[in-house]
Amino acid sequence: MGTEHLLISPLQFQLTLDRLAHQLVEEHGQFENSALIGIQPRGIQVAAQLRDRIQAILGGVPPRCGDLDITFFRDDFRRQDKPLQAAETNLDFTVEDLRVVLVDDVLFTGRTIRAAMDALLAHGRPATVELAVLVDRRFRRELPIEPKYVGRSVDSLDSQRVKVVWAEQEGTGENRVELINPDPQDG
Numbered sequence: 001m002g003t004e005h006l007l008i009s010p011l012q013f014q015l016t017l018d019r020l021a022h023q024l025v026e027e028h029g030q031f032e033n034s035a036l037i038g039i040q041p042r043g044i045q046v047a048a049q050l051r052d053r054i055q056a057i058l059g060g061v062p063p064r065c066g067d068l069d070i071t072f073f074r075d076d077f078r079r080q081d082k083p084l085q086a087a088e089t090n091l092d093f094t095v096e097d098l099r100v101v102l103v104d105d106v107l108f109t110g111r112t113i114r115a116a117m118d119a120l121l122a123h124g125r126p127a128t129v130e131l132a133v134l135v136d137r138r139f140r141r142e143l144p145i146e147p148k149y150v151g152r153s154v155d156s157l158d159s160q161r162v163k164v165v166w167a168e169q170e171g172t173g174e175n176r177v178e179l180i181n182p183d184p185q186d187g
Contacts, residue, residue: 002183007135007162008152010174016151017046020132021053023149024101031063033127034099039116040069040087043104045166046134050103064098066091068123073115089119096124101149105164107133110143135162135177154179 008016028034031054038047044067055062067090102116113131120126132149137156154162161180167173 002161003181004163005179005181006176007154007179008177010176013175013177016134017049017053020134020149020151021050021057024050024132025054025057028063028099028101030058030060033097034101035064035066035093035095036101036103036132037066037068037091037095037116037120039102039104039112040067040071040089042106042164043102045169046105046132046164047103050132064093066093068102068116068119070112070115070119073119074111089123091123094124095120095126097127098124099128099130100126101130101132103132105133106135106137106162107131107145107147108137108140108162110141110145113145114143134164137162152177 024036036047036051038044047065047067051062051065067088069087069089071086100120102113102120104112104116107113117129120129130149131145131147133147134151136147136150136153138153139155140158156162156179159182163178163180165176165178167175
């Protein structure tokens, strides 16, 4: 299994999401020409949390928020051993001329984001596309993709994993982020 190191504690998790929401409001104002789009599967939770916080900050209508499936836009989808199961795209608005903020939990190689940009274009041509991530694993980028909004930057080894633990999914009661080192016996 490996050893776990706490990267973002439950309190830091909440503060990080609050900070990201404030940065987004500072940049996008009332969000009348902007939208948050969570990348399936793990970015949708971050996007929903940001949507709720932005709504609380603005004291009004929540910003546009949708879910984007990228399954068949990935460059490795034909390399899978088992058939892929597509997730649901839930965009009840067109992205045409909107300032879109793609949202994901962890940025690593950049391939997921590239696939998301390809998938996004099937729904219109946005005015701009920005990226918000909870965790940026900086030193393993395979594509020239950089986030504009970052919760926490982490320098990690290829063999390590970053795991975002959502309380409602894991039944833990608290959201947090862990760095998982591989078990030396597994290597």
